Amino acid sequence: MPTFSKYEFGYSWFVAYGHLVPLALAAALAAVAAWRRWPRWVSVLAAVVIVWAAAGLFLMNVAFGINRPMALPTERFLASGAGRVLDAGAGSGRAAMGVLLSRPKATVTGLDIYEGYWGIDDNTPERFMTNARIAGAADRAEARTGDMRDMPFEDGTFDAVVSAYAIDHLRPDGIVEALAEVSRVLAPRGELLLMIVNVDWVAWLVSPHAIAHHPRQDPARWRARLEQAGFVVEEEGRKPATLYFLARKRQ
Ligand SMILES: C[S@@+](CC[C@H](N)C(=O)[O-])C[C@H]1O[C@@H](n2cnc3c(N)ncnc32)[C@H](O)[C@@H]1O
Numbered sequence: 386m387p388t389f390s391k392y393e394f395g396y397s398w399f400v401a402y403g404h405l406v407p408l409a410l411a412a413a414l415a416a417v418a419a420w421r422r423w424p425r426w427v428s429v430l431a432a433v434v435i436v437w438a439a440a441g442l443f444l445m446n447v448a449f450g451i452n453r454p455m456a457l458p459t460e461r462f463l464a465s466g467a468g469r470v471l472d473a474g475a476g477s478g479r480a481a482m483g484v485l486l487s488r489p490k491a492t493v494t495g496l497d498i499y500e501g502y503w504g505i506d507d508n509t510p511e512r513f514m515t516n517a518r519i520a521g522a523a524d525r526a527e528a529r530t531g532d533m534r535d536m537p538f539e540d541g542t543f544d545a546v547v548s549a550y551a552i553d554h555l556r557p558d559g560i561v562e563a564l565a566e567v568s569r570v571l572a573p574r575g576e577l578l579l580m581i582v583n584v585d586w587v588a589w590l591v592s593p594h595a596i597a598h599h600p601r602q603d604p605a606r607w608r609a610r611l612e613q614a615g616f617v618v619e620e621e622g623r624k625p626a627t628l629y630f631l632a633r634k635r636q
Pocket of ligand 1: 473548
């Protein structure tokens with residue numbers, strides 16, 4: 386399926402373009418309603434669905450950029466542009482590519498369990514490395530298979546960790562374990578940029594069916610979890626369908 390992007394993040398057709406289905410059905414309904422002179426409310430309903438689906442398509446592909454490297458939500462993350470970065474739950478590498486492109490002296494290790502279905506077709510370390518090659522940064526990237534609740538790295542291996550829409554997919558005890566592991570593999574004063582799905586109006590427009598699987602997030606609960614894992618939250622904010630936290634490991 387063409388993605389109109391040189392990258393191959395592999396998000397399934399229905400994730401990126403699923404809005405085309407209701408859009409086409411509503412357009413067909415509008416055409417039949419006009420032809421058969423059906424009551425006006427039918428055309429109005431079809432128009433509402435068309436506007437919703439077009440907005441969802443735009444937000445997912447243009448504003449959110451599901452098939453583009455991620456624009457990191459804060460410039461303060463790894464402001465030096467250099468260091469050893471871990472992407473926890475890296476998948477096909479949207480966040481990792483965002484780091485490699487915007488932090489030109491950083492190296493990135495993508496860690497992912499690479500099993501199960503997470504909206505990405507053929508989610509493999511090879512796909513992650515294909516994207517690193519497309520980004521022109523394969524020499525600064527590596528993909529590892531492993532569980533972020535029990536990471537295959539020595540203590541203090543990384544200067545920074547990024548994690549996007551992955552830790553929040555774990556069960557509550559898994560979240561605690563993963564944050565403890567992030568803290569363990571970070572060097573003292575290392576940084577964590579954590580992004581989680583936020584059920585806001587953009588999320589509802591973009592993906593109401595997927596959002597049904599995501600609980601409403603309580604920022605205070607995430608702050609408490611981060612503090613419990615040994616972090617100080619330095620910045621917190623919202624982006625479309627996203628809550629993010631920039632946190633620093635205490636000594
Ligand atoms: C929704 S995807 C997000 C992928 C990527 N971070 C992105 O933003 O495109 C969630 C990812 O978390 C990974 N994942 C889930 N549980 C994991 C675990 N216990 N350890 C490592 N990765 C895990 C999945 O394999 C999947 O690639």
